[in-house]
Amino acid sequence: MSFPLIEHTCWRCGQSSEQESEAASLFCKFCNSLQRPVVDYFEFFGFDKSLTIDSAELQRRYYLLSRQLHPDRYTRATETERNFSLEATSILNDGYRVLRDPVQRAEYILKESGFDIGEQRSKDVPPELLEEVFDLNVALDVLRSGDAGALTELEASRERFVEMQNEIDADLELKFRQYDAAPEPERHELLTSIRSVLNRRRYIRNLLQEVNKEFATREA
Numbered sequence: 248m249s250f251p252l253i254e255h256t257c258w259r260c261g262q263s264s265e266q267e268s269e270a271a272s273l274f275c276k277f278c279n280s281l282q283r284p285v286v287d288y289f290e291f292f293g294f295d296k297s298l299t300i301d302s303a304e305l306q307r308r309y310y311l312l313s314r315q316l317h318p319d320r321y322t323r324a325t326e327t328e329r330n331f332s333l334e335a336t337s338i339l340n341d342g343y344r345v346l347r348d349p350v351q352r353a354e355y356i357l358k359e360s361g362f363d364i365g366e367q368r369s370k371d372v373p374p375e376l377l378e379e380v381f382d383l384n385v386a387l388d389v390l391r392s393g394d395a396g397a398l399t400e401l402e403a404s405r406e407r408f409v410e411m412q413n414e415i416d417a418d419l420e421l422k423f424r425q426y427d428a429a430p431e432p433e434r435h436e437l438l439t440s441i442r443s444v445l446n447r448r449r450y451i452r453n454l455l456q457e458v459n460k461e462f463a464t465r466e467a
């Protein structure tokens with residue numbers, strides 16, 4: 248992994264250093280005071296902007312930074328450092344939550360690359376799911392009108408959706424690797440295709456929730 252060198256001047260001692268944009272740069276290497284944290288999650292944790300991440304390493308850095316940013320360490324610090332530590336802590340926690348989850352991580356990169364990832368997209372039925380969704384709605388209507396005979400059909404739907412979700416996750420993993428290995432000019436197109444897979448995934452997840460809810464009310 249290589250990091251771009253960034254010229255940084257310490258707010259406290261005024262000394263400049265060229266440093267790699269890794270996590271250690273939270274502290275001045277001359278006076279060791281806490282610096283204003285970078286807001287980009289990848290930069291904050293010292294990772295390349297990539298869709299695949301070493302999750303054990305992410306966790307290691309998270310714990311290390313949590314210790315370094317622990318509030319007990321800043322009770323007698325200057326106000327500037329206390330504020331930086333609060334800012335950094337919130338970036339640390341939000342960033343960890345987003346980066347550890349493959350889907351949220353991809354959505355973060357999509358958003359940063361100017362893609363619209365709005366929830367409203369999930370209302371458009373992906374064309375290849377039209378038939379599936381139609382059958383599901385019929386089964387739900389039949390059930391709600393009191394005919395438990397449609398339960399078998401609903402169970403079959405549930406199994407198909409779970410299967411689809413697994414296929415999608417495998418497909419995403421492959422696409423993530425392709426993106427990370429691709430040269431810059433090809434990346435936008437890959438992100439476009441990743442976004443449509445994510446929309447499909449979200450759509451199926453919502454359908455699954457609906458089906459599971461139906462089962463839950465019946466079992467209650």
Ligand SMILES: [Zn+2]
Nearest residue numbers: 257260275278
């Ligand atoms: Zn300094």
